[in-house]
Amino acid sequence: MDKTLPSLAAAVAGIDDGMTVMIGGFGGSGAPIELIHALIDRFRETGHPKDLVVVNNNAGNGHVGLAALIEVGMVAKLICSFPRSADPVVFTERYLAGKIELELVPQGTLAERIRAGGAGIPAFYTPTSFGTDLAKGKPVEVFEGRSYVQERWLKADVALVKAHHGDRLGNLTYRMAARNFNPLMCMAAATTIVQVSQIVAPGAIDPESVITPGIFVQGVVEVPHPQQEEDLNRAKAVYPEPTA
Amino acid sequence: MTLKLTPTQMAWRAAQDIADGAYVNLGIGFPEMVAKFQPPGREAIFHTENGILGFGEAPAAGSEDWDLINAGKKAVTIKPGTAFFHHADSFAMVRGGHLDVAILGAYEVAETGDLANWSTGPRGVPAVGGAMDLVHGAKTVAVITDHVTKDGKPKLVQRCSLPLTGVGCVTRIYSSLAVIDIVDGHFVLREKLASLSVEDLQALTGATLHRDGTVTDLDVPAL
Numbered sequence: 001m002d003k004t005l006p007s008l009a010a011a012v013a014g015i016d017d018g019m020t021v022m023i024g025g026f027g028g029s030g031a032p033i034e035l036i037h038a039l040i041d042r043f044r045e046t047g048h049p050k051d052l053v054v055v056n057n058n059a060g061n062g063h064v065g066l067a068a069l070i071e072v073g074m075v076a077k078l079i080c081s082f083p084r085s086a087d088p089v090v091f092t093e094r095y096l097a098g099k100i101e102l103e104l105v106p107q108g109t110l111a112e113r114i115r116a117g118g119a120g121i122p123a124f125y126t127p128t129s130f131g132t133d134l135a136k137g138k139p140v141e142v143f144e145g146r147s148y149v150q151e152r153w154l155k156a157d158v159a160l161v162k163a164h165h166g167d168r169l170g171n172l173t174y175r176m177a178a179r180n181f182n183p184l185m186c187m188a189a190a191t192t193i194v195q196v197s198q199i200v201a202p203g204a205i206d207p208e209s210v211i212t213p214g215i216f217v218q219g220v221v222e223v224p225h226p227q228q229e230e231d232l233n234r235a236k237a238v239y240p241e242p243t244a
Numbered sequence: 245m246t247l248k249l250t251p252t253q254m255a256w257r258a259a260q261d262i263a264d265g266a267y268v269n270l271g272i273g274f275p276e277m278v279a280k281f282q283p284p285g286r287e288a289i290f291h292t293e294n295g296i297l298g299f300g301e302a303p304a305a306g307s308e309d310w311d312l313i314n315a316g317k318k319a320v321t322i323k324p325g326t327a328f329f330h331h332a333d334s335f336a337m338v339r340g341g342h343l344d345v346a347i348l349g350a351y352e353v354a355e356t357g358d359l360a361n362w363s364t365g366p367r368g369v370p371a372v373g374g375a376m377d378l379v380h381g382a383k384t385v386a387v388i389t390d391h392v393t394k395d396g397k398p399k400l401v402q403r404c405s406l407p408l409t410g411v412g413c414v415t416r417i418y419s420s421l422a423v424i425d426i427v428d429g430h431f432v433l434r435e436k437l438a439s440l441s442v443e444d445l446q447a448l449t450g451a452t453l454h455r456d457g458t459v460t461d462l463d464v465p466a467l
Contacts, residue, residue, distance in 0.1 A: 096368075107335070111335050112335065132376060132407065177295050177296050177328060211330075228310040228311075230308075
């Protein structure tokens with residue numbers, strides 16, 4: 001068994017028009033910038049994939065990563081909790097012009113819907129959002145005298161994830177708070193593609209330290225020294241780089 | 245004479261009520277300052293939604309690690325005892341009743357404990373983040389807020405007019421003029437600035453202030 005992939009281009013080759021794509025990260029931490037940019041490269045060469053439904057906590061910042069994916073016109077709908085950032089202009093303009101659909105989900109509900117999707121649980125009840133606009137139309141049940149809102153699982157065709165170390169079996173570790181949504185998304189997608197800073201030999205990750213077991217991972221591509229969205233934005237980077 | 249407390253002073257006052265050993269989530273913005281004012285000898289453990297317990301202070305400019313941020317996307321540090329975890333575990337800590345204190349900002353708080361702090365109406369881009377989760381589960385859900393809006397309208401009201409974050413969830417208010425508990429659908433005044441009479445304070449409050457025992461002076465250092 002060898003889940004390693006030869007290139008970023010190969011890693012994103014199987015993503016088709018209209019797919020639901022989960023993209024890991026919380027703001028820039030844990031965001032798979034290189035995988036996203038490889039997907040944009042493919043779109044610019046072939047016109048595909050487009051009309052994507054993207055699941056992420058946020059809606060991008062500046063003009064790189066998820067913001068760039070939106071800016072080139074590949075995203076039809078975003079499912080997220082917090083579409084604001086230091087520089088949210090790309091999403092904001094499209095949203096206010098009616099060019100992108102938004103499903104706003106409380107952050108903990110978003111995490112649990114993704115976890116449920118990966119765990120085979122079609123619905124669950126949460127106190128979150130009871131009595132608010134975000135609970136409209138959803139079934140409510142009373143348990144032990146308190147009201148809870150029914151939420152449904154969330155699954156994806158593909159997850160694009162950033163991890164720290166990975167082996168050819170797909171076992172993963174993460175780096176600090178870059179873990180966030182990434183392990184959940186690995187579980188919830190039919191195909192999970194991971195960029196890791198280093199591919200290591202099986203056994204090099206202590207079994208006690210494996211955070212995502214390889215069963216949840218289909219492809220691993222090595223990206224040494226991955227870019228940080230915050231650094232790119234401080235340098236006012238734009239992707240794709242404008243041609244002179 | 246103190247006319248009203250600054251956000252820093254409100255944060256200081258809120259910090260005095262956090263017990264040694266408490267697990268605490270501080271909302272983005274003013275509430276983040278509460279961490280700076282922990283009384284000596286007490287150790288609280290701070291939680292951030294994006295998967296850290298027990299993080300440390302901000303690093304010096306230039307030494308940020310952007311894999312190590314808080315919910316406000318600001319750089320933080322680790323210290324002995326820090327733990328990392330994924331988002332589902334993070335919100336299990338929130339909804340599962342494991343946090344002792346959550347401190348949030350507010351647009352409006354009702355005497356029923358209803359909170360509005362995520363949306364100012366249908367215009368613009370809606371964003372909720374973790375606010376609707378944080379109001380459920382913590383043993384104390386407190387807000388830090390100016391007592392009135394910039395236009396002088398009460399923010400402590402009978403019923404919220406803005407979209408709700410949660411129903412019946414707030415237990416204590418640290419305002420710029422007073423400390424108020426919410427008990428059985430009533431505002432109960434605990435402390436007020438010495439320069440204000442109860443009648444003055446009532447005139448700036450959108451629902452009846454009840455009393456249950458002594459009202460003490462809200463005494464905060466200049467900071």
